[in-house]
Amino acid sequence: MYRIVEHRRWYFLLSVLIIVPGLIAMIYSTATIGRPFKVAIDFTGGAIWELSFDQPIMPAELRQVFVDGGFGDTAVTTLGDGKNAQVRLKPIDEAQKIALMSAVKAKYGANVREVQFALVGPAIGNEVTQAAILAVFAASIAITAFLVIAFRKVPHPVRYGVSAVIAMVHDILVTLGIFSILSLLLGWEADALLLTALLTVISFSVQDTIVVFDRIRENSGKYRGETFRVIANRSLLETMHRSLATQLNALFVMAALLLFGGATIRQFIAVMFFGLISGTYSSIFNAVPILVGWEERNLLGTAAESAA
Amino acid sequence: MRSRNTLVLGLILVLGLIALYVALPIAHPSWVKNLAVWQQPAEYRSLDFKQGLDLRGGTQVLLQARPSAGQRITAADMEAAKVIVDRRVNALGLTEPLVQLQGENRIIVEMPGVDDPDQAVQTLKNTGQLEFVEIGSSSAPQYPRIEQGVYVRTTNNDRTPTENELGKTTHPYPEVVFKTVMTGRDLKNATVILDRYGAPGISFELTSSGATNGAQIFGDYTRAHVGDILAIVLDNVVLSAPRIQGVIPDGQGEITGKFTRAEADSLAVQMRYGALPVPLEVVNRRTIGATLGADSVQASITAGLIGLATVLFFMVIYYRLPGLMAALALVIYALLNLAMYKLIPITLTLPGITGFLLSTGMAVDANILIFERMKEELRWGRPLRSALEAGFSRAWTSIFDSNFSTLITCAILIMFGRTFGAQAVLGFALNLAIGVMISMFTAVIVTRTFLRAIFQGERSETLREKRWVLGF
Numbered sequence A: 001m002y003r004i005v006e007h008r009r010w011y012f013l014l015s016v017l018i019i020v021p022g023l024i025a026m027i028y029s030t031a032t033i034g035r036p037f038k039v040a041i042d043f044t045g046g047a048i049w050e051l052s053f054d055q056p057i058m059p060a061e062l063r064q065v066f067v068d069g070g071f072g073d074t075a076v077t078t079l080g081d082g083k084n085a086q087v088r089l090k091p092i093d094e095a096q097k098i099a100l101m102s103a104v105k106a107k108y109g110a111n112v113r114e115v116q117f118a119l120v121g122p123a124i125g126n127e128v129t130q131a132a133i134l135a136v137f138a139a140s141i142a143i144t145a146f147l148v149i150a151f152r153k154v155p156h157p158v159r160y161g162v163s164a165v166i167a168m169v170h171d172i173l174v175t176l177g178i179f180s181i182l183s184l185l186l187g188w189e190a191d192a193l194l195l196t197a198l199l200t201v202i203s204f205s206v207q208d209t210i211v212v213f214d215r216i217r218e219n220s221g222k223y224r225g226e227t228f229r230v231i232a233n234r235s236l237l238e239t240m241h242r243s244l245a246t247q248l249n250a251l252f253v254m255a256a257l258l259l260f261g262g263a264t265i266r267q268f269i270a271v272m273f274f275g276l277i278s279g280t281y282s283s284i285f286n287a288v289p290i291l292v293g294w295e296e297r298n299l300l301g302t303a304a305e306s307a308a
Numbered sequence B: 001m002r003s004r005n006t007l008v009l010g011l012i013l014v015l016g017l018i019a020l021y022v023a024l025p026i027a028h029p030s031w032v033k034n035l036a037v038w039q040q041p042a043e044y045r046s047l048d049f050k051q052g053l054d055l056r057g058g059t060q061v062l063l064q065a066r067p068s069a070g071q072r073i074t075a076a077d078m079e080a081a082k083v084i085v086d087r088r089v090n091a092l093g094l095t096e097p098l099v100q101l102q103g104e105n106r107i108i109v110e111m112p113g114v115d116d117p118d119q120a121v122q123t124l125k126n127t128g129q130l131e132f133v134e135i136g137s138s139s140a141p142q143y144p145r146i147e148q149g150v151y152v153r154t155t156n157n158d159r160t161p162t163e164n165e166l167g168k169t170t171h172p173y174p175e176v177v178f179k180t181v182m183t184g185r186d187l188k189n190a191t192v193i194l195d196r197y198g199a200p201g202i203s204f205e206l207t208s209s210g211a212t213n214g215a216q217i218f219g220d221y222t223r224a225h226v227g228d229i230l231a232i233v234l235d236n237v238v239l240s241a242p243r244i245q246g247v248i249p250d251g252q253g254e255i256t257g258k259f260t261r262a263e264a265d266s267l268a269v270q271m272r273y274g275a276l277p278v279p280l281e282v283v284n285r286r287t288i289g290a291t292l293g294a295d296s297v298q299a300s301i302t303a304g305l306i307g308l309a310t311v312l313f314f315m316v317i318y319y320r321l322p323g324l325m326a327a328l329a330l331v332i333y334a335l336l337n338l339a340m341y342k343l344i345p346i347t348l349t350l351p352g353i354t355g356f357l358l359s360t361g362m363a364v365d366a367n368i369l370i371f372e373r374m375k376e377e378l379r380w381g382r383p384l385r386s387a388l389e390a391g392f393s394r395a396w397t398s399i400f401d402s403n404f405s406t407l408i409t410c411a412i413l414i415m416f417g418r419t420f421g422a423q424a425v426l427g428f429a430l431n432l433a434i435g436v437m438i439s440m441f442t443a444v445i446v447t448r449t450f451l452r453a454i455f456q457g458e459r460s461e462t463l464r465e466k467r468w469v470l471g472f
Helices: A005-033 A059-068 A094-108 A122-150 A157-186 A192-222 A228-260 A263-295 A303-307 B002-023 B075-090 B117-125 B214-224 B261-272 B290-343 B350-379 B384-420 B423-454 B457-465
Strands: A046-052 A075-079 A084-089 A113-120 B058-065 B098-102 B106-112 B130-137 B177-183 B187-194 B200-206 B228-234 B237-240 B252-255 B280-288
Touching: A005 A157, A005 A228, A005 A263, A005 A303, A059 A075, A059 A084, A059 A094, A094 B117, A113 A122, A113 B290, A122 A157, A122 A192, A122 B280, A122 B384, A157 A192, A157 A263, A192 A228, A192 A263, A192 B350, A192 B384, A192 B423, A228 A263, A228 B290, A228 B350, A263 B350, B002 B290, B002 B423, B058 B075, B058 B117, B075 B098, B075 B106, B075 B117, B075 B261, B106 B117, B117 B280, B177 B214, B187 B261, B200 B214, B200 B261, B228 B261, B237 B261, B280 B290, B290 B350, B290 B423, B350 B384, B350 B423, B384 B423, B384 B457, B423 B457
Parallel strands: none
Antiparallel strands: A046 A084, A046 A113, A075 A084, A113 B280, B058 B106, B058 B280, B098 B106, B130 B177, B130 B228, B187 B200, B200 B252, B228 B237
16 A cells, blocks of 8 residues: 555655745845735736837836926836837826827837726725735635535545645645745736636645545544554555646646646746646645544654655 | 436536637627627627737726816716717728726727827817808708718818728718818707607707807898708717707707607717817727737747647546546636636736736646545555546635635726726736636636546456556
């Protein structure tokens, strides 16, 4: 018989090794910019304006046009081949926008085109932030409640619920941590789609956990003589094929989206990609070992077992 | 048992063919479109994909009421504001614009393919101007083409509109500036009444004191112009062009005519709130250029096809004959989804397409659960048919539980997206939810029916021996 849950201290160590750098990044970001990662105007309010030009342009020059127009607090970056520029400024109204556009056209010619524009009022930004945090909590609580109800007939249903929640929190931390690191390195910004990715990760993580727990529930009835540990190992092994096949499939789809799906959702897909891997890992190597550790009143297992 | 399965198989094939027909990018005859009776209004029924703004380019604005100090906004105020914004958006002449109330104090507006979004947004927020305008005699009409919906220049606003501003509105007398008799400031109230035959009309009341005296102006004017036409004009567009039947001396008048109840309601609202009942401000706005949209369409189609093809390929390689059946079921699944997007209809966005592809993953997951279970049962020596049935029945709780937890998440995301007009979030969650629900049908019922049809009688036991066909 394979021994999986016996080695649980090493799985937990791996999780810690992945989560801690992310936590450090989040703490560092909070200390420097006041938030665990850079956030998009969805949450802060502001305006982003992407313009396309005939010729590559100098960001400083374009910025000067906005400064002269009375918008000193403007940041300009060029994208790709330098013919596209992204302008970030505080919220503007239509009249101001029309005036700024004509100033830009006066300098760069009439062929300047608007690629996209987004504006979020500061008040609604706060509202969205609160709603997003609320959404994550609501989803976690609703899913946990469902889980406890679905497993109400097993002995200790709360243990199943709590173990699944720990796995879920693990995935949230891994996802947000990786995002925070990428935010520091590549300047990624959290937007409403990050919330979507996070909730999807949560639900997929719980799915993986449910499948293994389901099997434990079934096997507990079938192999009454076996210890819980043996049943857990057996269940993990039996569902391992499914977990890997499903994971592989999801990764195929994600890879296609990452490679061909267009730049606007790349960040969204990447976050989900990491989250899904974490979700599968946490159900197999966190949720079930925690359940066993709880049953045996020894969370980390003994050194002798894990060495064997 | 066998004949029942054949019946279900036939039904599935018919359903698949219908879905294929709906999903095909062809011009469907109008009687087919009219079968989608839940799509309202009837004249807009269509079996085309609705592309979101991120795919076809355009502008979305979320307008929020900003009441002045002490003003309370009622649901009626918002409804009136919506009617006015709707009229202004329609005047832009866009295909399939959208104006919707959102929450208690917000209006969401989508303007696909709008040329000058800044100008358009400015027009939406504008507080409108109601006027009573002299058109002249009705017995020998000098301007016969003045009717509801045409543009007129007035002494109050004699600007010549650009072609863009006009949109679908006609402007039959571009040279003429009509005389403004009175503006909406002098109008106190307008309500719908029913005459003694039950026909709807409008009763209005004019101001009689204060800086302006509407009753006085109107009394003098009507005395001199009985029989003439006096048009009611909002933002230079004629709402109604009634004839003055008699003198209205006391500031209490009625407009009668061939109104339907809905027309009368709408006219009363527009007269009452010619100006927006509450100022609106832009709290959220997205403009996507047409080029960016077109690039995104291309990218998402490529990604979708490649993603789907990889999954189909994987299923066949890994699970062999059952995998092939699951792949067929997945094709039906994709067709059903596409047909649903057209029928409901669902607006397709980039994140929405991602949601669809992820739900494909979930559909496959259900099959994987079933097939893994089936293989286990086969390894334990069960006969093929009973392994098949055991695979499906044992895997069902896992499939249901995991899909249900996804639906919970989708519900929360849909609520979030609705509140803030976040179409990206909404599109993803809606498509994922629809996909999950359809997948419970295709991955379980359709695949099972296919497999039952193949694994029949003696044939199934010869198949049992060919392990490579079953992939265990």
